[in-house]
Structure formats: C-alpha cells, structure tokens
Amino acid sequence: MAKMINWLRLKLKQLSLLQSFILLCSLTLMMVSTIIVLEFEWAERLRRQFASHPSDDDWVLYVLIATILVTVAVAIVAMAIVFYKWKLKTPLDMLMKGSENISENDLDFHISYDHKDEMGKLCQAFEKMRSQLEANHRVLWRSVEERKQLNAIFAHDLRTPLSVLKGYSEFLTAYLPQNKIPEEKLLDTIQTMNVHIVRLERYTEAMNSIQKLEDMPVHRVEMEVELFISLLNDSAHQIAERSGKTVSSSIKTDSKTVVVDKHMVMQVFENLIANSVRYAESHVNVHYEIDNGHFSITVMDDGIGFSVEALQKAQLPFYRDEVWEANVHHGLGLYICHVLCEKHGGSLHIENSSSGGGRVTACFVCGVDK
Numbered sequence: 001m002a003k004m005i006n007w008l009r010l011k012l013k014q015l016s017l018l019q020s021f022i023l024l025c026s027l028t029l030m031m032v033s034t035i036i037v038l039e040f041e042w043a044e045r046l047r048r049q050f051a052s053h054p055s056d057d058d059w060v061l062y063v064l065i066a067t068i069l070v071t072v073a074v075a076i077v078a079m080a081i082v083f084y085k086w087k088l089k090t091p092l093d094m095l096m097k098g099s100e101n102i103s104e105n106d107l108d109f110h111i112s113y114d115h116k117d118e119m120g121k122l123c124q125a126f127e128k129m130r131s132q133l134e135a136n137h138r139v140l141w142r143s144v145e146e147r148k149q150l151n152a153i154f155a156h157d158l159r160t161p162l163s164v165l166k167g168y169s170e171f172l173t174a175y176l177p178q179n180k181i182p183e184e185k186l187l188d189t190i191q192t193m194n195v196h197i198v199r200l201e202r203y204t205e206a207m208n209s210i211q212k213l214e215d216m217p218v219h220r221v222e223m224e225v226e227l228f229i230s231l232l233n234d235s236a237h238q239i240a241e242r243s244g245k246t247v248s249s250s251i252k253t254d255s256k257t258v259v260v261d262k263h264m265v266m267q268v269f270e271n272l273i274a275n276s277v278r279y280a281e282s283h284v285n286v287h288y289e290i291d292n293g294h295f296s297i298t299v300m301d302d303g304i305g306f307s308v309e310a311l312q313k314a315q316l317p318f319y320r321d322e323v324w325e326a327n328v329h330h331g332l333g334l335y336i337c338h339v340l341c342e343k344h345g346g347s348l349h350i351e352n353s354s355s356g357g358g359r360v361t362a363c364f365v366c367g368v369d370k
Contacts, residue, residue: 014116020087028079032072039067091119095126107134158203160270161196164238168193192234199263218343220366222259225251229288232297235266236273236286246283247273253290260295260366264344268337268362269297275334276301276358290366294346298361305352305359314350337362 015023043064050060094111101109107130113123168189175181181189233249240247276284280301287298306314314334337360338348345365353359 013114013120016117017087017119020117021083024079024083028075032075035071035075036068039064039071043067087115087117087119091115091123094123098126098130102130102133107137158200160235160239160274161199161203163242164196164235165193167238167242192231195231195266199266202263216264216340216343218261218264220259220261222257223262225253225255225258225290228258228260228262231262232266232269232288233286235270236284239270239273240277240284243277245277245280247277247286248283249286249288251288253288255290258290258295258366260364261344264340265295265297265364268340268364269299271334271337272297272299272360272362276303276360279303279358293365294363295366296346296361296363298359300353300355300359301357302355303357305357306350311350311352334360 043060046063047060091113094113098109098111101107109130111123111127111130113120172181172186172189176186229249229251233247236247236249273284273286276299280303283302285300287300289296289298334348334350341348341362341364346363349361349363351359
C-alpha cells in the first residue's frame with residue numbers, strides 16, 4: 001500500500017499544469033455530477049412529500065436550481081483552491097522569497113522544487129539564474145578587490161625604487177662636482193639607476209594595462225649569478241642605510257648563471273628587505289641559495305619576530321597586528337611577495353628564526369647553468 005501511495009505521489013509530481021488542471025476538472029465534474037444526482041433525488045422526495053398539499057409545489061424546482069448552482073460554484077472554488085495549493089502556492093512562495101533576496105543583494109540561498117511540471121522548470125531556471133548571478137557577483141567582487149590591491153601594491157612598490165633613485169641622486173649631487181667618484185663607481189651607479197628607471201617604466205605600463213594581479217607576466221632572462229646578487233645586495237644596502245641598519249649576506253651555489261624574471265625577483269626581494277629593516281633592531285641577514293632549479297632568498301632580522309597570529313595571517317592582503325608599533329610585522333609587502341612567488345612557480349614561507357627574529361624565505365623556480 002505504501003509503495004502504491006509513493007508511486008501515485010511520484011506520478012502526480014510529474015503531471016504538467018494542464019494535465020493537473022484536467023485531472024482536477026474531471027474529478028470535480030464526477031463529484032458534482034454525483035451530488036447533483038443526489039440533489040435531484042432529494043428534490044423528488046421533497047416534491048412527493050408535499051404532493052398531498054393543495055399549495056403549488058413549484059418552489060421545489062426553485063430550491064433545486066439554487067442548490068445546483070451553489071454546488072457548482074462551491075465545486076469551482078474548491079477546485080481552484082486545491083489547484084493553487086497543490087501546484088502554485090509552494091513554487092510561487094519560493095520565487096517571491098528568492099526575488100526579495102536578490103533585490104536585497106542576498107544570493108546565498110537555493111531554490112529546490114522537485115516537481116516536473118512548468119513551475120518546477122521555472123524554479124530550476126530561477127535557481128540557474130541565481131547561481132549565475134552569484135558567480136558573476138563573486139567575479140565582480142574579486143575583480144574590484146584585485147584592483148584595490150593592485151593600486152595599493154603599486155603605490156607601495158613605487159616607493160622603493162624612487163627612494164633608491166633619490167639616494168643615488170643625492171650621492172651624485174654631493175660627490176660628482178668634487179670629482180670624488182671613480183669612473184667605475186660612477187658607471188655602476190648609473191647602471192643601477194637605469195635598472196630602477198626601467199622598473200618604474202614597467203610599473204607605469206602595468207598600471208595602465210594590467211587587470212588582475214595574477215595576469216602580471218613573467219619574463220625570464222639569463223643573468224650571471226655574481227652580477228645579480230651584487231645588484232640585490234646593493235639595493236638592500238641602500239634600503240638599510242636610510243634606516244640606520246646594517247645588512248650582511250651569504251650565498252650557496254655552484255651555478256654560474258640563473259634564469260629568472262629580474263624585476264619580479266627584485267620586487268619581492270625589496271619588499272622583504274623593507275619589511276625586515278623596518279622591524280629589525282639593528283641588523284638584517286640575507287642568504288641566497290640556488291639548488292635543483294630553485295633560487296631562494298632568506299631574509300632574517302634581529303627583531304622580536306612574528307606573533308602567533310601573524311604567522312597564520314601575515315600573507316593575507318593588508319593584514320596588520322592589533323598593536324601598531326615600530327617593531328611589529330605587518331603583511332602588506334608579504335602578500336605581494338606571496339603572489340609574485342607563486343607567479344614565478346615558487347612559494348613564500350614565513351617563520352621565526354631560532355634567535356627570535358623574523359625569517360622569510362622566497363623561492364623561485366629558475367633555470368641554471370653550471
């Protein structure tokens with residue numbers, strides 16, 4: 001019996017609106033016909049009951065007609081109510097509530113109506129539309145957030161090359177008129193300034209064309225390891241000297257050349273140095289290593305290191321510890337490094353060193369030539 005009932009419910013759910021309406025009309029017609037037949041029998045008994053009376057019995061006919069009309073009217077209303085509650089009320093309530101949620105920019109809901117009729121298809125179409133709207137909303141939100149992040153990143157990263165160029169400009173202004181700069185040193189200074197000028201040009205072009213942070217292209221070039229490390233160390237010393245800090249470096253490699261995106265690696269490196277210098281007590285140590293197709297840069301400072309919360313959230317965009325003090329790490333530059341390291345096929349790892357200071361390792365996939 002239970003299986004029969006379940007089968008009947010399943011079949012009823014598969015009926016279209018027209019089929020359901022015809023079924024209800026047929027059932028209503030059968031019921032009304034039965035009731036009218038009973039009413040005729042009742043009217044006939046009533047007429048016979050009053051047949052012995054001399055008064056006119058035409059009123060019985062009027063009562064019968066009125067009763068039939070009332071029966072038909074009640075049947076039509078009852079059929080309409082049953083049809084509405086059976087086929088229309090639930091899906092209409094779902095659609096109305098869903099439209100209200102959408103008008104309030106709330107797309108975190110679902111519409112599920114398992115009937116196979118036109119209202120079921122309409123609910124499925126509405127759910128598909130809601131799902132697409134939610135996906136489009138997420139894409140739009142992500143695009144807006146990425147644009148905000150890009151604007152902040154560019155503003156953040158432009159400071160370093162500008163500061164380096166300013167330092168070299170002051171150096172040349174102070175010593176060049178006195179002819180105290182050797183020609184070799186002068187050429188190295190000009191070459192380094194040219195590198196940072198090229199970086200500024202790339203930033204400017206990117207600000208006009210880039211749409212997403214992940215769209216930033218990677219242009220790998222082959223460089224001599226010694227020359228590249230010298231360029232990185234020079235930038236590190238320039239950044240550290242402005243804060244009265246010192247920088248030392250070490251390297252472990254048996255490769256002569258390395259294939260990386262020079263500007264992307266420098267951008268990551270300068271962010272790491274800037275963060276470490278800001279929160280170091282007096283000294284920052286840098287270790288370079290090239291091994292098995294990976295170029296890693298580890299930057300360590302002698303500050304208080306990362307808090308427990310910072311170790312978990314420092315790579316999130318614009319994360320800051322609750323306490324804004326000069327010796328507390330924050331994660332703006334680290335988020336930049338995290339994204340660019342991944343773009344370069346590598347990763348970023350944040351921890352505290354055994355001495356207690358912060359320790360950040362940036363890794364890049366590269367090509368090497370021994």
